[in-house]
Amino acid sequence: MIVMVGFSLFFALIVGVYHVHDERMKSIDKYEEANFVLEKLTSSGGILEKEGIIKSGGVIDKTKFAESTDNFESIIKESGIIGIGFGLKLEYEGCGAPLKWTNIPSDKNIVSASKQLPVYINEAQTVPGVLTVMIWGGE
Amino acid sequence: MERGKNMLKSLLRDKRGVVTWLLTQIALLIAVGVLMASIASLAFYSDWEKAAEAKVMASNFATFIEFMDLRDFPEKTTYLFPEKSYYYEVYISPDYVTLKRYDGKFKKEIVVRKPLLIHPWINPEMLNEKGAKGFYTCIGSLLGENRDGSSPSRKAESDIINEKFNEALKKYAVTPLKLDTNSPVYLEKMIVYTEEGRKEYVILYQ
Numbered sequence: 001m002i003v004m005v006g007f008s009l010f011f012a013l014i015v016g017v018y019h020v021h022d023e024r025m026k027s028i029d030k031y032e033e034a035n036f037v038l039e040k041l042t043s044s045g046g047i048l049e050k051e052g053i054i055k056s057g058g059v060i061d062k063t064k065f066a067e068s069t070d071n072f073e074s075i076i077k078e079s080g081i082i083g084i085g086f087g088l089k090l091e092y093e094g095c096g097a098p099l100k101w102t103n104i105p106s107d108k109n110i111v112s113a114s115k116q117l118p119v120y121i122n123e124a125q126t127v128p129g130v131l132t133v134m135i136w137g138g139e
Numbered sequence: 140m141e142r143g144k145n146m147l148k149s150l151l152r153d154k155r156g157v158v159t160w161l162l163t164q165i166a167l168l169i170a171v172g173v174l175m176a177s178i179a180s181l182a183f184y185s186d187w188e189k190a191a192e193a194k195v196m197a198s199n200f201a202t203f204i205e206f207m208d209l210r211d212f213p214e215k216t217t218y219l220f221p222e223k224s225y226y227y228e229v230y231i232s233p234d235y236v237t238l239k240r241y242d243g244k245f246k247k248e249i250v251v252r253k254p255l256l257i258h259p260w261i262n263p264e265m266l267n268e269k270g271a272k273g274f275y276t277c278i279g280s281l282l283g284e285n286r287d288g289s290s291p292s293r294k295a296e297s298d299i300i301n302e303k304f305n306e307a308l309k310k311y312a313v314t315p316l317k318l319d320t321n322s323p324v325y326l327e328k329m330i331v332y333t334e335e336g337r338k339e340y341v342i343l344y345q
Contacts, residue, residue, distance in 0.1 A: 004171040011178035018187050025191070029198060036202075036256055039209050045339065080208075083234065083254045 027111075030135070034113035037086050038133040040079070042115060047079040059118045060131060065090050065099055072101040084137045092119040092129030108136035186243045190251060196221065197238040197253040200229065203326070204236075207341045208257050210328040215270060217323035231343065232315035233258040233308045259341045260304055260329075261311045269344060271329040278331075288331040297333035304340070319345055 041048050048054040053064045065088075068075060076086065087104040104110065112134040119129035203218050220229060227240040236253045243249045265273025266280055271289075278295050279287030288295030318324055322345055331338045 004168070004175060008171065008175050008178055011175060015178060018191075021191065022187075025194065025198075032202060033256060036205050036209070040257075043209055044211055045337070080258070081256055082258060083256060 030111040031113065033084065034111045034133055034135045037081055037084070037135055038113045038115055038131070040081065041088075041133065042117070042131065047075055050078075051075055054117075055120060057118075059120045059126060060090060060129060061120045062090070062092065062095075062099070062129075069099065069101055084135050086133055086135045089132040089134065090119070090129060091132070092121075093127040095129075104134055105136060110134045110136045186245060186249055189240060189243060190249050193227070193238045193240055193249055193251040194253070196227075197229075197236045197251050200324075201236045201253040201255055204259050204341060204343065205256050207326045207328055208339070213271060213328050213330055215325065215327040217325055219323050220318075220320040227320065229318045229320055230315040231259070231261060231318060232311050233261065234312065235315070237315060257341065258308060259326075259343045260307055261316050261342075262344050263307060263329075263340075263342050264303060265344070270325065270327050271342065274329065274331075274342070288333060291332050291337075294332045294334050297335040297338070300331055300333055300338060 040046055042054060042058065043049075044058075046054070048060075051064070051068060053061060053068055055061055072088070085105075085108075087101045089098050089100045091098040112132050114130050114132040117129055117131050118126050120126050200218060200220070207214075207216065225240060225242045227238060230237040230239070234255055236255065238251045238253075240249045241247055263274050264277045266277040267273060268276070275287040275289040278299065279285075282295055282299065285293050286295050287293050288300065325344050327342045329340045329342050331340065
């Protein structure tokens with residue numbers, strides 16, 4: 001009886017291994033997706049550069065980013081990214097509250113990827129900042 | 140001591156609950172056996188390893204297509220599917236990479252689907268040669284050599300380009316293209332210049 005219980009526990013461990021592997025693969029996929037979205041948006045010729053939010057040299061214009069929070073949905077449509085939803089958040093030195101595209105749902109699993117980019121405040125100030133992409137939905 | 144021995148003897152001689160105990164033990168053995176069989180079947184007789192391998196292969200190919208989209212300049216590359224001891228098929232549609240293998244134990248067919256984050260342009264119309272050059276030649280044959288979209292001075296009509304792209308999207312969304320796993324898949328970052336500006340596509344062909 002004890003031997004059989006022991007075997008049951010052993011087999012349950014094996015199943016646990018598969019479950020952990022599956023969860024890890026899903027996490028890796030999700031982080032790769034988030035990273036892809038971040039790279040695509042911030043690439044030269046990407047939608048953020050076309051909209052003037054990213055200036056030449058990969059510098060984010062803080063004013064343009066804040067203004068774009070009203071029409072982010074059309075920007076998302078034109079980005080060419082399909083099958084998932086995503087939002088953006090920008091934080092920089094001295095910003096107080098981060099700037100967000102406020103379509104981020106609270107009831108979904110969200111995965112994020114971040115990148116350090118310089119943020120243009122005005123002609124006299126360009127400070128370090130972090131652009132974060134948050135994705136949800138998909139598989 | 141004497142009292143203890145007497146108690147033990149009386150317990151051993153008490154045959155009243157033996158059958159009940161025996162039946163209980165048999166029932167427990169059967170229950171544990173069923174539990175072990177179900178867990179063992181999940182662990183050793185399911186096709187999860189094969190499905191996991193198929194998922195990784197589909198994911199690798201999908202990631203390769205997506206990261207081709209990140210290239211800033213026109214570029215061509217090839218993708219080779221791994222050689223395996225079993226037969227498998229790969230299908231590509233504008234939304235998914237689908238991988239099928241037929242060596243499952245319980246379920247003969249194992250199907251894995253990986254969604255794509257971008258729409259690749261599958262088998263665009265090409266003339267005389269393969270790849271972006273063949274596409275430009277095809278557009279040039281429709282709109283004139285000076286309007287083949289290959290450079291900013293030879294802008295093509297964006298309506299025509301959009302129409303061709305949407306046609307390919309619909310066609311391969313309905314009937315995904317089956318790729319030959321023994322031949323390389325060509326992936327190319329193609330830039331088409333139109334009146335509406337520069338359009339970037341990842342084209343895929345064999």
